[in-house]
Amino acid sequence: MSKRIEVSDLNVYYGDFLAVEGVSLEIAPRSVTAFIGPSGCGKSTFLRTLNRMHEVIAGARVEGSVLLDGEDLYAQGVDPVLVRRQIGMVFQRPNPFPTMSIRENVLAGVLLNNARMSKSDQDGLVERSLRGANLWNEVKDRLNLPGSGLSGGQQQRLCIARAIAVSPDVVLMDEPCSALDPISTLAIEDLIEELKQEYTIVIVTHNMQQAARVSDRTAFFNIAGTGKPGRLIEYDDTTQIFSNPSVQATEDYVSGRFG
Amino acid sequence: MTAVVARGQASSLAAGRLPRWSTWVTLLAAMVVSAVVFALINMGSDASDFNVAGMLVVGALLYIVTIYVLSRLSESPRHAIDRFVTALVTSAFIIAIIPLVSLLYTVVSSGIERLDAEYFSSSMRGVVGAGGGAIHAIWGTILITLAATIISVPIGLMTSIYLVEYGGRGRIAKAITFFVDVMTGIPSIVAGLFIFAMFSIFLGPGASIGIMGALSLAVLMIPVVVRSSEELLRIVPNELREAAYALGVPKWRTIVKVVLPTTIAGIMTGIMLSISRVIGETAPLLLTAGFTTSLNMNLFDGRMMTLPVFVYNQYQNQGTNPDEAVARAWAGALTLILIVMALNLAARLIARFFAPKLRG
Numbered sequence: 081m082s083k084r085i086e087v088s089d090l091n092v093y094y095g096d097f098l099a100v101e102g103v104s105l106e107i108a109p110r111s112v113t114a115f116i117g118p119s120g121c122g123k124s125t126f127l128r129t130l131n132r133m134h135e136v137i138a139g140a141r142v143e144g145s146v147l148l149d150g151e152d153l154y155a156q157g158v159d160p161v162l163v164r165r166q167i168g169m170v171f172q173r174p175n176p177f178p179t180m181s182i183r184e185n186v187l188a189g190v191l192l193n194n195a196r197m198s199k200s201d202q203d204g205l206v207e208r209s210l211r212g213a214n215l216w217n218e219v220k221d222r223l224n225l226p227g228s229g230l231s232g233g234q235q236q237r238l239c240i241a242r243a244i245a246v247s248p249d250v251v252l253m254d255e256p257c258s259a260l261d262p263i264s265t266l267a268i269e270d271l272i273e274e275l276k277q278e279y280t281i282v283i284v285t286h287n288m289q290q291a292a293r294v295s296d297r298t299a300f301f302n303i304a305g306t307g308k309p310g311r312l313i314e315y316d317d318t319t320q321i322f323s324n325p326s327v328q329a330t331e332d333y334v335s336g337r338f339g
Numbered sequence: 340m341t342a343v344v345a346r347g348q349a350s351s352l353a354a355g356r357l358p359r360w361s362t363w364v365t366l367l368a369a370m371v372v373s374a375v376v377f378a379l380i381n382m383g384s385d386a387s388d389f390n391v392a393g394m395l396v397v398g399a400l401l402y403i404v405t406i407y408v409l410s411r412l413s414e415s416p417r418h419a420i421d422r423f424v425t426a427l428v429t430s431a432f433i434i435a436i437i438p439l440v441s442l443l444y445t446v447v448s449s450g451i452e453r454l455d456a457e458y459f460s461s462s463m464r465g466v467v468g469a470g471g472g473a474i475h476a477i478w479g480t481i482l483i484t485l486a487a488t489i490i491s492v493p494i495g496l497m498t499s500i501y502l503v504e505y506g507g508r509g510r511i512a513k514a515i516t517f518f519v520d521v522m523t524g525i526p527s528i529v530a531g532l533f534i535f536a537m538f539s540i541f542l543g544p545g546a547s548i549g550i551m552g553a554l555s556l557a558v559l560m561i562p563v564v565v566r567s568s569e570e571l572l573r574i575v576p577n578e579l580r581e582a583a584y585a586l587g588v589p590k591w592r593t594i595v596k597v598v599l600p601t602t603i604a605g606i607m608t609g610i611m612l613s614i615s616r617v618i619g620e621t622a623p624l625l626l627t628a629g630f631t632t633s634l635n636m637n638l639f640d641g642r643m644m645t646l647p648v649f650v651y652n653q654y655q656n657q658g659t660n661p662d663e664a665v666a667r668a669w670a671g672a673l674t675l676i677l678i679v680m681a682l683n684l685a686a687r688l689i690a691r692f693f694a695p696k697l698r699g
Contacts, residue, residue, distance in 0.1 A: 136581060138507055165587030175578040179600040189586035192596050239582070246586055 082109040082280045083149040083166070083249040085130060090144035091309075092125050092134065100126050101309035103144075105299060112276050114291035114318065115284045117301035117333070122310025123284050124254050126301070130282065131167035131252060132160040148249070165189075168243035172255040174235035176227035176242070183223040185238055186210060189246035205245055213241035214271050233264020240271065244279070251275065253283040257290065269294050288334055292322050300330045355413050362422075365409065366402050373398035399430055443676075450673030453666045463632040463644075468660040473671050475634040476649035479549065480678070483628060483645055484618050486553035486638055487560055492610055494557075495564025502565070503572040504594055522562040530558040531623025538627075549635065549643035552628030556617045563616055567609030571602045604690040611686030615679045621647035646675045 085107040092100040100122035107113050115123040128134040129142050132153060146153045153163050176185045186206045190197055197205070206223065210216040215237040219230070227238050236256060243251055253272075257265040272294045275281055285291050291298050299315040314321065314330045325331045377394045403426045411419035462475035498515060506512025534555040538546045575598050583593040599606070629642035630652050644652075653668035 131585065133581065133585060136577075136584060161584075161587050161589050163587075164585055169581075169585035171578060171581060171585075173578060175576070175582045177579060177582065177597060177601075179597075188583070189588070192583060192586065192588040192592055194592075242582075242586065 082278060084109050084147075085250065085280065085282075086147040086150075087130075088145050088147075090126070090129065090142060090146065092122065092129055093139075093141050093143075094137070095139040098309040100129075100301075101311055103312045105312060105315050107280060107282060108297075109280050110276060110278070111296045112272060112281045112283065112294050114295035114298045115282070115301060116286075116288060116291050116298060117310070117313075118303070119286070120306075120310075121301040121303045123299075123301045125310070127252050127254055127282060127284050128169075130250070131164050131169055133164070133169060135160060165246060166248055167250040167252060168246060168248035170236070170239050170243050170251065170253045170256050173259050174232055174239050176230075176235050176238050178226065178228045180227060181224045182219050182227045182230070182238060185227040186241050186245050188242055209241040209245040210238075212244050212275070213237045214267060214274075215241055231264070233260045233267060236260060236264065236268060237271065240268070240275075244275070248279065250280040250282065253281065255284050255286060258286060265290070288322075292318060298322070300325075300327075300333060302329055302333070354415050354418070356418075357410060357413055361409070362406065365406050366398075369402035369405055370394070370398040373401055399426075402426065403430075446669065446673050446676060449666070449669035450671075453670035454673060458667075458670055462634045464634075466632070467658040469663045471663075471667065473646065473649055473667065473674065475631065476644040476646045476671060477674060478634060478636055479628065479643040480618060480646040480675070482636065482638055483549055483552045483556065483624070483643060484614060486550060487556035487617060488610070488614055490553065490557040491560040491564055491613075495561045495613075496568055496606070498561075498565045499569040499572055500594060502569050504590070504598070519562045519565045522558070523566065525559070527555075527559055527620050528622040528626070530555045531626035533558065534623070535626045547627065547629030547642045548640065549628050549638040552624045552643060552645065553638065555623040555627045556620060559620065559623070560613050560617050563613035564610060567613065568602075568606045571605040571609065572598060575601050600693075604693040607689045607693060608686050611682050611689075614682055618679060618682075619647055619675060621651055624648050625651070646671050646678075650675070 087106070088104045090100065090103045091098060103126055115127060117123050125134060125140075130146060130153075134140040134142070142154060144154075148163075148166065152158070176182075177188060180188060183202075183206050184191060186209050187197075187202055190202070190205070207216060207220075210219065215234060218234060219238075227235065230238060236259075240251075240256075257268050260268065269290065272281060272283065276296075283291075283295065295318045297316065298318045298321040300313045300321065301310050302313045303310045314325055314327045316325070321330060322334055325334065331337075373394045376397070377390055381389050403423060406426060407419050407423045410422045457470060458472040458474075459477070460474060461470070461472040463471045463473075464475075498519070502512050502515060506515070534551050535546075538548070538551050542548075579597055579601060580593055583597045584590070588597075624645050625648055628645060628648070630648050631642040631644050635641050635643050650668045650671040653664045653671065657664040
């Protein structure tokens, strides 16, 4: 259920503009990896290249390779749709489908792909996913109400339930807590801790305390200046990054001297 | 007055206020003064010559001046301008609403007379004087508009989906947008002539068939459908598309199952509005569907009557009993208004039914 990601020498372009340059890193299965760095340094862009979601943006393209357990996501003939079924994503703003109930939202990955599934299997999947996202007890009595009626934190956990319902190998999270209050953030962080048992998790965050709390390894991205490409500055164990980073820029950033 | 000023001086935040009733009392006073003036002018002649419109206009002008001066004296210049503009905007609203109300009143009062059972059950076949009905025109309007909708909605909707989801800022998308804009501006008679000329090539000159009318209406309808659904598809948040892509849903399924359901209410409203736009067209139908006095339910064979053409025809060829013909024309106009109103109501109900539910 959980796979290793190896990225080697990855460049990301928007048209002619080089947004991220020369990133190589390895993400171990069943771990939490945090990407930190100042705004605009390309960490979200890089995260999107891990499941080819950057292709949604016109003109975005990639050089280099991303291996998922040895399979190149950018090899000839790879279908991005199939890639995304293995690598799920949770976005910055909770985005449940407004036309669907809570139950349908959880089942969205199944229903939208027209997969056949018996009613009892669906019920099982809904309960399992919602329990996995720590939301079951709050919504079990109102599964048929619209998902957009939930609070922001509940919506975000609904989105996580929706992402894990298609049983991906990897879950990418793009600043999942930046639109949430501290209590909902805590709930999501606890959830990430639990999800780690089964999934490989990559999280982009602006909140360094959050990176320190939830992640096993941390990657620090930075840019030299406006218009310059983002680069991976340092990638190491989280404790190492926050206590004894080897690069000065990392130390400046984590100690709050800039960014 | 002095009390107001004294209060104004007591606090730097308080300003004098005219009492609440002052608006209505001033309006009434202005109207009374105006009425007295016009009554004096009208003194010598008959009471029925009394100039009501003139009285209202002069009364309104008098009110605007009075309330401005009063407010300027006892309140502040800002309040005075506020009252002045309020009066101006209200008068503009009333002026705009007068023709509407008058039109509705005229159509209803003249049309209701012939809105009877015979009107809805018989055609004009063999009728030259009194009696007769518009069943053939009602069916013709319904069938032709329905056919036009069936033709233009899929084309229009798919065009807008192409423009929003696939075209991007490419050359084809730009060209389509340009031509849709041009099509929006086509005079309706040109659409009729186009279809007429096209069918003349195949069927010889002078062909008049119901489907030709439907096609010419479709030419007018497609750009409206494209425009309205394009706007609506554009406001669907990208986050929803991304959410679906991230679940491994292919693009076309995302469009069909996420994007369209999210905005279906608005698209329905847009379609209904485009129907209302073409259902009253006369000129292209006159050229293409022609006119007839008998009921024809076959879109693909022979002429078909429609309500706008029926109204035109009853007025133009009044037969042996002109009063009856004109009464039928009014009834036809009223029927058309009722159909459009029913469509608008249906659109609202559909929009409410399909709208994304925000809370349970």
